[in-house]
Amino acid sequence: MREYNFGSGRPDPLSFPSEGLAEAAARVIADHGSKLVDYPEGKGYLPLREIAAMRFERSERKSLPVEDIALTSGSMQALQLLSEAYVKPGEIIVTESFTYGGSLGLFRRRQARLVGVPMDDHGMIMSELEATLKRLADQGTKPGFIYTIASHQNPTGSIMPVERREQLLEIARRYDVLVVDDHCYGDIIFDMDQAAPTLYTLDDSGTVVYIGSFSKILGPGVRQGYFAAPPSRMNQMLHNKVDGGTNMLASMIVAEYFKDHLWSHLAMVNRVMQERRDTMTASLAEHFGPLGPAVQWSNPPGGLFIWVKVPDDVDIAEAVRLAGSRGVVCPPGRAFSPEDEDVPYLRLAFGYPSVPDIRDGIPILADCVKAASGVRVEA
Numbered sequence: 001m002r003e004y005n006f007g008s009g010r011p012d013p014l015s016f017p018s019e020g021l022a023e024a025a026a027r028v029i030a031d032h033g034s035k036l037v038d039y040p041e042g043k044g045y046l047p048l049r050e051i052a053a054m055r056f057e058r059s060e061r062k063s064l065p066v067e068d069i070a071l072t073s074g075s076m077q078a079l080q081l082l083s084e085a086y087v088k089p090g091e092i093i094v095t096e097s098f099t100y101g102g103s104l105g106l107f108r109r110r111q112a113r114l115v116g117v118p119m120d121d122h123g124m125i126m127s128e129l130e131a132t133l134k135r136l137a138d139q140g141t142k143p144g145f146i147y148t149i150a151s152h153q154n155p156t157g158s159i160m161p162v163e164r165r166e167q168l169l170e171i172a173r174r175y176d177v178l179v180v181d182d183h184c185y186g187d188i189i190f191d192m193d194q195a196a197p198t199l200y201t202l203d204d205s206g207t208v209v210y211i212g213s214f215s216k217i218l219g220p221g222v223r224q225g226y227f228a229a230p231p232s233r234m235n236q237m238l239h240n241k242v243d244g245g246t247n248m249l250a251s252m253i254v255a256e257y258f259k260d261h262l263w264s265h266l267a268m269v270n271r272v273m274q275e276r277r278d279t280m281t282a283s284l285a286e287h288f289g290p291l292g293p294a295v296q297w298s299n300p301p302g303g304l305f306i307w308v309k310v311p312d313d314v315d316i317a318e319a320v321r322l323a324g325s326r327g328v329v330c331p332p333g334r335a336f337s338p339e340d341e342d343v344p345y346l347r348l349a350f351g352y353p354s355v356p357d358i359r360d361g362i363p364i365l366a367d368c369v370k371a372a373s374g375v376r377v378e379a
């Protein structure tokens with residue numbers, strides 16, 4: 001059966017630079033391969049940390065010292081280190097009201113209690129964050145951290161404007177709560193007018209830990225992520241990194257390739273992703289539009305996801321099951337709910353499927369949503 005995979009946030013397989021990476025691998029192994037008899041240094045392979053710093057400095061116009069950057073096995077490991085360093089079992093993590101399911105799963109494994117803060121089209125609503133922190137403080141509780149995907153939010157695709165970021169930092173400082181700035185989709189942006197500085201860039205008080213990744217611009221298979229944190233937090237986080245270090249061979253190859261190709265690669269990835277986004281929004285207009293005004297979808301200025309609101313009478317689990325039986329893969333809104341509640345949304349990832357897969361898969365999905373409407377059986 002043909003598959004239409006709108007499931008996870010991955011780049012297009014055809015944009016993976018196999019040839020360039022193969023040449024980079026041959027060069028770097030010939031020149032520096034003998035370094036691989038050593039364990040990587042604690043913060044990871046320096047030339048890749050230099051690439052991470054260069055990437056940050058170009059978009060943020062602020063320097064990021066390489067000493068403040070540590071490589072991890074995907075950004076997921078950075079999130080794991082954060083939870084282990086800052087959240088005791090049973091403690092609270094504050095998130096957006098919808099957020100990345102992988103992080104939710106990780107936080108739940110840590111036995112954290114998850115508290116979602118309502119959002120609008122511009123991300124977390126600050127009056128709601130303030131009310132949440134106040135309520136917790138009144139109960140004598142301080143969250144382990146606030147976890148936010150302020151840019152290209154997963155799943156909604158929103159970008160938090162700079163004024164709101166400033167407010168978030170002010171509130172976090174006032175309640176003395178750490179902020180985790182998951183910037184894993186950072187460089188995938190089609191509308192530069194909506195670009196905003198990262199929370200890490202705006203902060204000068206050590207309130208923020210920044211998370212980056214090469215997964216979304218290259219591929220999650222390389223497992224190269226990183227975090228940036230001030231020295232005291234860096235040490236607290238690295239204390240729990242007991243894996244012998246981040247894969248140095250992969251770091252070497254990625255660093256060797258990106259030292260000459262980072263900007264051209266990013267431009268190419270953005271061109272491809274923008275075309276996919278445009279194809280998907282056009283297909284949604286054609287096939288979901290006729291389902292009525294209760295169906296709405298985001299037009300994200302970057303990132304890899306479109307968030308689709310379906311009418312309340314659609315049985316989402318049934319729609320997803322029907323779609324799966326016809327080869328269309330996409331997660332239900334529930335996967336992004338900190339409260340693990342059924343919500344009338346679907347998340348569509350547009351980076352991985354080809355243009356023809358998007359054009360042919362969206363009408364099938366629309367059919368399945370239609371077939372699952374009005375069939376909800378209350379428990």
Ligand SMILES: Cc1ncc(COP(=O)(O)O)c(C=O)c1O
Nearest residue numbers: 074075076100184213215220225
């Ligand atoms: C918001 C967010 N953070 C972190 C990750 C983990 O990515 P990786 O570990 O591949 O860097 C993902 C993956 O989808 C994500 O969407």
